[in-house]
Amino acid sequence: MFGHYKITGLLGRGGMGEVYRAEDTKKGRTVALKILAEQFWQDDKFRSRFQRESRAAAILQEPHVIPIHDWGEIDGHPYIDMRLVDGQTLQQLLAAGPLDPARAALLISGVAAALDAAHAAGLVHRDVKPQNIIVTPSDFPYLVDFGIAETKGDSGLTATGMQIGTFDYMAPERFSGQEVTPAADVYSLACVLCECLTGTAPFAKSSLEQKVSAHLMAPPPRPSAVNPGVPAAFDEVIARGMAKEPDDRYGSCGALGRAAQRAADSGHAMVMSSTDTMQAPAFYAARTAEPPPYAAPSTAPPMPIAPAPTARPWLLPAVIAVVGALLLGGIGVIIGFLASPGSDLPTTATLDTPDPTERQTNTRTVQPSTSGRSPRPPEDPLGVGSPPPPAVAGLDNSANPQSCEDDYYLTERSGVGTRSRRGSRETSCFFTRSVLSSYWTTYDDASREPRKVLAPGAVDCRTVLGSGSGCAGPNFVVQCVAHPGDAYITCTGGRDAVVYLY
Template identity: 55%
Template sequence: MERIGQYELLALVGEGGMGEVWRARDLRHGRDVALKLLPAALSDNAEYQKRFRLESDLVARLREPHLIPIHDHGEIDGRLFLDMRLVEGRSLQDVLRDEGPLSPARTVALVAQIAEALDAAHADGLVHRDVKPSNVLVTPSDFVYVVDFGLAFSVGTPRPQLTQTGVALGTLEYMAPERFSRRPVDARTDVYSLACVLFECLTKQKPFPGDFPTQMYGHLNVDPPRCSEARPGVPAAFDAVVAQGMAKDPDERFPTAGALAAAARAALRGAATRTRAPAAPDAPTVARPAEGAAPRPDRPAVTAVTTALAPGHRPLPSRAREAAVALAPATDRPRSRPHLPGRGRDPHPSGPTPGAPLPDLRDDPPRRHHGRWWAVAAVAVLLGIGALLLTLLPAAPPPRPAPVTSSPTPTVAGTVPVGVAPVAMQVAPDGRFAYVADRDAGVVTVFDVAGGVARGTIPVPGHPQAVAFAPDGRRAYVALATDTAGEVAVVDTATGAVVARIPTDSPPRALAVAPDGSRVYASAPDPSAVVVIDPAQNAVVDRIPVAPSPHGLAVSPDGRRLAVADHDADLVTVLDLATGTAPVTVPVGGGPHAVAWDPVRPLLFVTAFTGNGVSVVDVAAARVAATVPTAVHPQDVATSADGRHAYVAAIDANVVQVLDTTTSTITATVPTGRAPSSVAVTPDGGRAYVTDLLDGTLTVLDTAAAR
């Protein structure tokens, strides 16, 4: 086999004007990677070499899930190279070629993920400059990765001339008008290209087809094409989205890629509303048990009952509540994302003023309401607030329930719609309610565990990434990625109000709370550290440096140790919180992402995202006791309450696997919705909830052993 430096070239994956991409074996680290080799002509350009190294450093720092991580970059054997994570999937260009134009719902789901990656790059001052379908990788679960930052441009620096003629590099079909001149290039340049991609996904046509002069003239002078004319059946609402995204003047475009994605979601929602049958009046809905399942006396009945919410909680749309026939049979699980309204930034991030009328977010046409109606509604809301507080809030730290015996083969009880992009979930200590981080909608969804239905949402000032509760359940902590950096929002669970915002510089990836509630820990990737928060002060009181790119966190049951999954260092770090002694580091499988403690033994379970396995770490011996192969890209892990099993969410395989913690073997593989991103277990261990990132649902697992 051909070899370059430490890499053995296995197969050519693709090639273009910016070089070749190979599937290669990294002999030094013993892993398969995607190796991009840039053309020798660019390697000889001193200016390009300098910019390439600078921008590769910047891209390597990005920690957005939809950007493929860069392991290494530099020069080997006279060639510039990028060593990246190898991801199995097809380019969006291949998807369009093989499947034709995509449905509006699927298009919006893909474009929203591309937008997240672009906004993360833009926040760090990088413009991609070559957004196109061939630079979008789509996994079998429709999870998106944006690739090829070979033309990335740092805002505020001079643009290099990389061709002899001075013509800008890029792909003409998606090139913004300012790229043909010396006008400034910024994030809105990528917004233009993303609008072109949106148009092509809906129609399988380029916005301005033809030869070079024809395309250039179109981008500079011709009005954006209409999706509804290019492909009959596409809702006309998308025409306005494409038109604004492809505006000739950058000032008239959407300011961010996320704003374009939000407009596309609104267009999809509007089209669905117009074609939907009139809704029946709201009424209590009784869940249907899974087929063949007998009622269990030890589990609460699953009933979707509409109830009033405390101030700060937003009710879900009425039709979403009707759609939440909680825990529907697995055979009837919806496979597409429910049409829920997108939320803009709340002008009052801390929540509505207590006593103010709850916002009406229903899909129904606006109606005129009389003063008497509002008086009755106000009384109902006040009564509902009292009922909710008595029902959901513990009076004191709740005693830990006795764990049920966990089953080696849990069953799917059903699915529940919970929003747009549920990325993480945590069940409150009393087990009666849970919070779901909805990354795209910028809200936390309040989930009624006993009722088995989403009750409402809490607006938060950013994109939520993770959730954790104080031991008494009175406060929740939400990790947020914001437009500028990151923070932890503190939510009063009695009112739904954001009562504090604690800056963490870079967006925290995970949260953990000490068993006594005295400290909150957040993983911050830049600089790589664990941020320590004192809840009494609502302030950062310490930063503990750790190895590169900390992701998952977990505090030991006794509160003495904190485990950190160091994603890029292939390590798990165990910090002794009681003594402050030097941390213990243990090498584990590639790309450690999430970590969970055994509730009884000094064992850790660490998912190896790129290594496709789980490392079982003996903390006392500081070694890996076992390595268990799993399905592709295990992203999260949680243990059962009795410690007999661990549940592993494999995001690109659409399954949760069950690990026997005694034998270190997989006992079951359970299908879920698309892109299972996290697992949360009730305090007694009787149920587990899996967030289906791309379906907007929870897959509910009955994890208790049959009696």
């Protein structure tokens, strides 16, 4: 017995305590009873965290937050009485492997609703992870463990500079001691979504130092490259949800959840900007078991597309200095220098983001002619017997160089402008695809007349060209025209990028 509770079984054990199945003999109901671990009974900090969880969960009236019946102390032992939910943690669910993308999107959307409710109440969860998500047999998710939730302006539990949470899902800004905002939960939720799709955490590194460095420096993973069964549209969702800068992420967890559902529904949704989604003709980009990475248009010599890490005022001290007194999972773990000699992580950030042709709603496939996934359309140049545009041989300047000498083409169309060819050494294969997709998305036909195309790049155009006329929001402004005497359309944009359509 624990006061008026009759303990009937152990449901789980965590860093702060145990959760038991219990009978409330006063009210005659079965509950889940969370009791602070004995070693923390005399620890004021952990007692405060435990009480904080009680208050935080109690004020939230959201279906995806388990209702709190009561909380307090019995014989000096803090406890929380909550509804007993029949289910398993998402971590247990993922032990069997990655989830179906549609199922993953559904679960993440439910958790997102709980987080948005917490954010509306001024709370940031700070420890979103599969262990803190309970999934019922009917796939209804619950978010639990608000023990390290923080209200705006409240940093009492971390005033010493310790970081509380789980490093597999921790946002980059949290390593610098910045004020924690809801954007940190967006990042963590995107990490959980990535794990749902791939079966592994985003940066499953062998050491703590490498894991922290990856969150700070490495590009977000591409789920479709890890699991061929994942629609490539999820790559963009993860890339934005796990953006290094908080302002570059989705504006809410709900927005992330909705984007995930669109990706699952269509398999090829393309987010054109933070507010607009472009509707496009049908492109299904054929994926191989190991899709090639893509990079936005670059200049020669090769340079990172994303801003250098030193541009982030909060990142430099976090990378160069010693990370002091980081708290892992609620237990203090001191780690030394952030990046040890021999680390296999990059020292500069080059975003590895999805092919925009694979993110478009109701779009046609743009695929290499060697894929074998669909028949090659017949030749149909602008002029009968006219030569094709000049080709650039060799690898491009991507972070992971690739060759696209076989060009790209639309699988459901043939004729003028339905093929694209890389036209300069500064042009990436990624951009060669993107321009073809965007041209047909915008005009649905080909013309010799001058036309302007807004083509997505692997990163926000403004991170490459600034806010000048070469960008239209996050997209690159590309000018396309068939010059006199040419039997093809020449498209130019970005940094000396050239794409031929023929």
